[in-house]
Amino acid sequence: MTGTGVGRVILDVANASAGYDEALVLHNVDFHVHEDQFTGIVGPSGAGKTTLLRLLLGVVEPRTGSVTREPDVRVAYVPQLETVNWDFPITVDECVLMARTEQRKLPWASPSEKKKVADVLERLGIADLAQRHIRALSGGQQQRMFIARALLREPNLLLLDEPTSGVDVNTRHDMLHLLSDLHDDGISIVLTTHDLNGMAAHLPHLMCVNGTVVAEGTPAEVITSDVLEHTFGARLEVLQHLGMPIVIDDYAGRPTTVVAS
Amino acid sequence: MNVLDTIFAPLAYDFFDRGLIVATISGALLGLIGVYITLRGMSYIGHGLSHAVFGGFAAAQLFAAQFYVIGAGLWGIASALAINVVSRKQRIGADAAIGVITTGSFALGVALLTKFGSRGPSFDSALFGSILGISTFQIWGLLAVAVLTLLMVVFRYRALMFTTFDPDVADASGVNVSRTDAMLMIVLSLTILATLTVIGVTLVAAMLVIPAVVARMLTNSFSKMLVTSAAIGAGCGFVGMYLSYYAGVPSGTMIVLTGSVVFALALSLRSIRSAVNRRSHTADAQAQSVQGKKMPVTF
Numbered sequence: 259m260t261g262t263g264v265g266r267v268i269l270d271v272a273n274a275s276a277g278y279d280e281a282l283v284l285h286n287v288d289f290h291v292h293e294d295q296f297t298g299i300v301g302p303s304g305a306g307k308t309t310l311l312r313l314l315l316g317v318v319e320p321r322t323g324s325v326t327r328e329p330d331v332r333v334a335y336v337p338q339l340e341t342v343n344w345d346f347p348i349t350v351d352e353c354v355l356m357a358r359t360e361q362r363k364l365p366w367a368s369p370s371e372k373k374k375v376a377d378v379l380e381r382l383g384i385a386d387l388a389q390r391h392i393r394a395l396s397g398g399q400q401q402r403m404f405i406a407r408a409l410l411r412e413p414n415l416l417l418l419d420e421p422t423s424g425v426d427v428n429t430r431h432d433m434l435h436l437l438s439d440l441h442d443d444g445i446s447i448v449l450t451t452h453d454l455n456g457m458a459a460h461l462p463h464l465m466c467v468n469g470t471v472v473a474e475g476t477p478a479e480v481i482t483s484d485v486l487e488h489t490f491g492a493r494l495e496v497l498q499h500l501g502m503p504i505v506i507d508d509y510a511g512r513p514t515t516v517v518a519s
Numbered sequence: 520m521n522v523l524d525t526i527f528a529p530l531a532y533d534f535f536d537r538g539l540i541v542a543t544i545s546g547a548l549l550g551l552i553g554v555y556i557t558l559r560g561m562s563y564i565g566h567g568l569s570h571a572v573f574g575g576f577a578a579a580q581l582f583a584a585q586f587y588v589i590g591a592g593l594w595g596i597a598s599a600l601a602i603n604v605v606s607r608k609q610r611i612g613a614d615a616a617i618g619v620i621t622t623g624s625f626a627l628g629v630a631l632l633t634k635f636g637s638r639g640p641s642f643d644s645a646l647f648g649s650i651l652g653i654s655t656f657q658i659w660g661l662l663a664v665a666v667l668t669l670l671m672v673v674f675r676y677r678a679l680m681f682t683t684f685d686p687d688v689a690d691a692s693g694v695n696v697s698r699t700d701a702m703l704m705i706v707l708s709l710t711i712l713a714t715l716t717v718i719g720v721t722l723v724a725a726m727l728v729i730p731a732v733v734a735r736m737l738t739n740s741f742s743k744m745l746v747t748s749a750a751i752g753a754g755c756g757f758v759g760m761y762l763s764y765y766a767g768v769p770s771g772t773m774i775v776l777t778g779s780v781v782f783a784l785a786l787s788l789r790s791i792r793s794a795v796n797r798r799s800h801t802a803d804a805q806a807q808s809v810q811g812k813k814m815p816v817t818f
Binding site: 357 | 558673674675676677678680681683684685687688689690691692693694735738739740741742743744
């Protein structure tokens, strides 16, 4: 699997700081998104993972430094499921069609749009759910629906906020394989997560964030006790299993828990 | 009196014909706009903006009493845009922004009228309106706002839906969120102004919310909610006018009461449907359990 970032730089974050109101959440961040990027941003709650994603997306402006996008970059975003208004009256196909908001003014979908929506739902395995309300889907299906909406924009950079949060182990496994397939199709992917072990098993490149970039590299380079202590503020033991790092949570002397993927 | 007489007898009166047309169009218009307002959590805005318009009404009279409608309209638009800007701030919600800006504007109106008096129409007729004394100018004004609103809903349908559902992602997807929000606020102000002088503040606030909330209970689709809400609003206006005629009660009051009854009916139907569904699911589960289809639990 490639994805450690050797292609052309399509998005460049240079010495950027960002935040909300008076609070600065990110300081002096340097990050290059390459054409073949497949990166997981890990860090504790409040570390600035989502802010970094929003900085890449362009909805948060850097206070200092810069974020430069190549002109041909088409970014699509998959939001965190917890932030979605699930009571909103909208069916799956209506939601996916939102990706075409600026391409057509009329409310109803054109024949070509209907085909594109049907195709992308088919590809993601949720074609039979097109007429369902968004709340009537499982967590994995909801995630796929937002990925379908993102793919309808035909992006070359896909940003996902906590795509494996709140889903079971099988769904997480399927989700990461789906993202891997999309990456193989030529889409650069950057996602945020709390799930260290899941990322170590599936992603070629990780970045640890806690207010700034603590470390970045392959899972083997990044998932070490020292880096994790700097990132999470707690000593976490790392074991090697079949050449893959596995993080053991023995924080504060509690009984150890092994989460293998 | 048979049913046909009940329907056609009031139509012999010109004032009733005008009232019926205006109440039906106003109900549909408020029902349509109300979908966006309720889904954005700004249900209080109808009540608030009518108060803000009162400030403009009072201020406009100081300069040119005959143009009080224009003055009140501009004031309402300015208030709506201010609410829009302030409510986007991180620490101030839309409800607080509406509360501060509109009551401030209302207080200013009271102060100006107390100090300088009214040189134009009475306080009551400007603030509460009269559906039975509608001028041709008011009907044309209402029709113009209805056409403008319809054009906005059709040609900005996707942008309005996206910015209502998820403004951040809409922004990142190239939708001009600020412009879309501002456009909605301007059309809302014009809608309130056009219906306020005709129907009154109580009806405006209530009819922005009731049809949309009922429609939400009946459908899970955004496009169907728009159509359903507009139809419910128009129906309430139409039926309410007839009830007003026969009951001898002010039209605005009967239109709102009709809407309230529709809301109560929809809520009851929904509760009954949920109870039936629950019972059906429980019966299915019990049947499966009896037939041994349930997965055994082993430890």
